[in-house]
Amino acid sequence: MEYSLPQSVEEALSTLNSVSNATVFAGATDLIPQLRGGRVEPRLLVDLKKIPSLMNLSFSSGSWRIGAATPVASIKNNEKLTKALPGLSEASALIGSDQIQNRASLGGNVCTASPGADTVPSLMVNDALVVIASNEGSRTIPVADVITGPGSISLGSGEFIIEFLVPQPPPGTSDAYERFIPRTEMDIAVVDAAARVSLDERGNCQEVRLAIGAAAPTIIRVPAAERILKGKKINDELLAEVMEEASKACRPINDKRGTIEYRRQVAGVLAKRVILLAEKRALDKKEIK
16 A cells, blocks of 8 residues: 655645546544454545645635535634634534644545534535535535445545635524534534524524534535524424424434434434534624614
């Protein structure tokens, strides 16, 4: 197995496409355990950490630009980003330990394609886009279109993610992320959830977005639950309906972390919690008349 450390996107593309069995990585916090666990070794490993544009975190033209190899520690420690996107910051802060967070990246968290990936629900509810590099040029797609199943992504063998574009939330809008794990930290979610709530001047919901993870082959949006709250003020009766729809939308499995029935119940509970937390944060961002 060979190792390459390119200094530019063009060099990485050339190297990646020079052999038939090559893998890119942007932290290796998933790759190393997979190789130790018996994954077939690629002929070539391409490390993206030395490409400056992939280690960028900045704000321009109304969007946060996060390089695909940027450590998630940089996200959770960025005060301006945390204020704008607290749910994404929370999700980033829950990936592994402090040491892992200094290596782990959004690109890796998405492309590992785990149904329980921490950052993907938050990226989805915030309309995140991914910019993908290939020999034919770059293309931009919604983050939801990257993951096609457990451990499966839509990118071709000669492609990799350059950066994420996350729009700045409008006034009166905020997000939240929560997960349930068996241990207090450094574990994989039994279920996780993210929500984004936008409020009008009277405190009614202009828009609600809800995503559930670890409860289906991929992270899912729950449009039926979102429609229940649109145009209304959040209350316990409506949240009970939201919880029911979130549970119904799940397609979980039985495993050592939880049963199908348990995961559905937890999905409903987390849906309520993240919506209420996102609403509270949205209220804090604007003066309700």
